[in-house]
Amino acid sequence: MNTTNLNTFITVMQTGSISNAAEKLFITQPAVSKRIKNLEDEFKVTLFDTLGRGIVPTDAANELLPHAKRWLEDYDNFKINIQNSQHTVSGKLTIGTSHHIGLHHLPPVLRHFIQTYPAVQLDVHFVDSETAHKAVLDGELSMAFLTLPPVYDKRLTYHTLWSDPLYFVTGAISPLAHKHDITLERLAHYPAILPAANTFTSQITLAEFAKHNLKPYATMSTNPLESIRMLVSVGLGWSVLPQTLINQEIAHIDMAQTIELQRYLGVVLNPNLTRSATVDALMNMLSPINIQQNDEP
Numbered sequence: 381m382n383t384t385n386l387n388t389f390i391t392v393m394q395t396g397s398i399s400n401a402a403e404k405l406f407i408t409q410p411a412v413s414k415r416i417k418n419l420e421d422e423f424k425v426t427l428f429d430t431l432g433r434g435i436v437p438t439d440a441a442n443e444l445l446p447h448a449k450r451w452l453e454d455y456d457n458f459k460i461n462i463q464n465s466q467h468t469v470s471g472k473l474t475i476g477t478s479h480h481i482g483l484h485h486l487p488p489v490l491r492h493f494i495q496t497y498p499a500v501q502l503d504v505h506f507v508d509s510e511t512a513h514k515a516v517l518d519g520e521l522s523m524a525f526l527t528l529p530p531v532y533d534k535r536l537t538y539h540t541l542w543s544d545p546l547y548f549v550t551g552a553i554s555p556l557a558h559k560h561d562i563t564l565e566r567l568a569h570y571p572a573i574l575p576a577a578n579t580f581t582s583q584i585t586l587a588e589f590a591k592h593n594l595k596p597y598a599t600m601s602t603n604p605l606e607s608i609r610m611l612v613s614v615g616l617g618w619s620v621l622p623q624t625l626i627n628q629e630i631a632h633i634d635m636a637q638t639i640e641l642q643r644y645l646g647v648v649l650n651p652n653l654t655r656s657a658t659v660d661a662l663m664n665m666l667s668p669i670n671i672q673q674n675d676e677p
Contacts, residue, residue, distance in 0.1 A: 382415075382418065383451075383452060383455055384415065385415045385416075385418050385419045385422075386419070386448045386451060386452055387452060388401065388405065388412055388415040388416065389415070389416060389419055389427065389441075389444070389445075389448060390445065390448055390449060390452070391404055391405055392412065392416065392428070392435075393437060393441065393445055396434075396435075397434060397435060398412050398413055398416075398435060416428065419444075423440070423444070425438070425440040426438050426440065427440055427441040427444065428441060468499075468657055469497045469499065469500060469657050469658050469661045470497070470499035470500060470658065471499075471500065471501065471656070471658060472500075472501040472502075472503055473500055473501070473502055473503065473522060473656075473658045473659065473662070474503040474505065474521055474522055475502070475503070475504055475505070475521060475522060475523050475524060475525070475662075476504075476505045476506075476507050476511075476512035476515055476516070476521045476523075476524035476525070476526070477504060477505070477506060477507075477512070477524065477525040477526070478506075478507070478508060478509045478512065478525065478526050478527060478645075479506050479508075479604045479605070479606065480527075480604075480605050480606070480622070480624075480625075480645075481525045481526065481527075481542075481645055482504065482506050482525070483606070484624045484625075485525070485541070485542055485645065486525060489665065489666065490502065490504070492665060493661075493662055493665055496661075496665070497658070497661060500658055505521065507524075508579065508603050509524075509526035509527040509529075509579065509580050509581075510578060510579060510580065512524035512525075512526045512648075513526060513529065513533075513536075513648060516536060516648050516649065516650050517533065517535060517536060517650060519650060519652075519653055522649075522653070522656070522659055523647055523648065523649045523659060523662070523663075524647065524648050525541075525645070525646070525647050526580075526645070526646070526647075526648060527544075527579075527580040527581055527643055527644075527645055528540065528580070528643070528644045528645065528646045528648075529580050529583075530580060530583050530584065530587070535650070535651075535652070536648050536649065536650055536651070537648065537649045537650070537651050538646055538647075538648050539646050539647045539648075539649075539663075539666070540644050540645075540646040541645055541646045541647060541666060542644070542645040542646070543642070543644055543645075544622045544624075544643050544644065544645050545622065545623070545640065545641060545642050545643070546581070546584065546585070546620040546621065546622055546641035546642075546643060547620060547621060547622075547623065547626065547632055547633075547641070548562075548567065548618060548619075548620055548632070548633040548635055548639070548641075549612060549618065549619060549620065549621050549626060549630050549631060549632055549633060550612060550615075550617075550618040550619075550630075550631055550633055551612050551613050551614060551615040551616075551629065551630065551631065552613070552628065552629050552630060552631045553614075553615050553629075554615045554618070554631070556570055556618060556633060557631035557633070559633075559634065560634045561634060561635075561636040562633055562634060562635050562636060563635075563636045563637070564588070564589060564592055564594055564635075564637075564639070565592065565594060567596070567618065567633070567635075568589060568594045568595065568596050568597055569597060570597065570617065570618055571597060571598075571599040571616065571617035571618070572596040572597055572598045572599065572617050572618055572619060573598070573599065573600055573601070573602070573608050573611045573612055573616060573617040573618070573619045574586075574596065574598050574601055574608075574619060574620070575601060575602070575603050575605070575608070576601050576602075576603055577601070579603060580643070581605075581620070581643060582601075584641055584642075584643050585620050585641060588639060588641060599616075599617055600616070600617070605621060605622070605625055606625065608621065609621060609625045609627075609630065612630060613627075613629035613630055618633060620641055622643075647663075647666065
């Protein structure tokens, strides 16, 4: 419904004539008449009868008047409220996070956030980094915490939050745990348990082997690192894990050379989406973590 037409109708009712309404609204009389005609066409009623050189409101006009005033008042209140909401930390915030970040890095951040902003309804989706990455690109998530990809998408904005190096590990009960000076070539012949090849973590690992024209002997794959840790701990193969997941059931593999498999964890946003005050508040809360914006990893 056109609020301009409603406002013009109310002005005609208040002033009692088309000419007086035109003068008050600083528009021409034909413009006023057109707006009234638009309302009549919309409601399929006659709002004013012509009597001599003047007009007389019909029963429909008298019935419409209180509704029109209330609609305009509601509209004005809504406009004020929606403008204020852009500067208020409240409402629903939908974010995505990888399982690893959500379990091992985000809890203190989110705990502080919801304590500071209790009016926010936080909707957290646990998804693979690659799925979260696409969801942010498609506008399905406001932001996502994930393993940053080896190659950045120019359409998105990335912020590094945590450095998360990977280590070659095996089960403490595995014979491989007691061997020394293991080369990549030798390791490639042992059963490996890696994330799916399309995952960012797996890409980092496979790239290191590819440098030496090698390919690991992957016997199974599963994306959650917690699942990989369990499979490694029972002796089903070796893998690469961050330090946060290495416990007494896991042993570092004694590699012949120092190999640094570095991955970074962070947050990704879509710069084409309007950032709410709630997103800005969470981003500001992340600043003490030494947030860095990156163009390239």
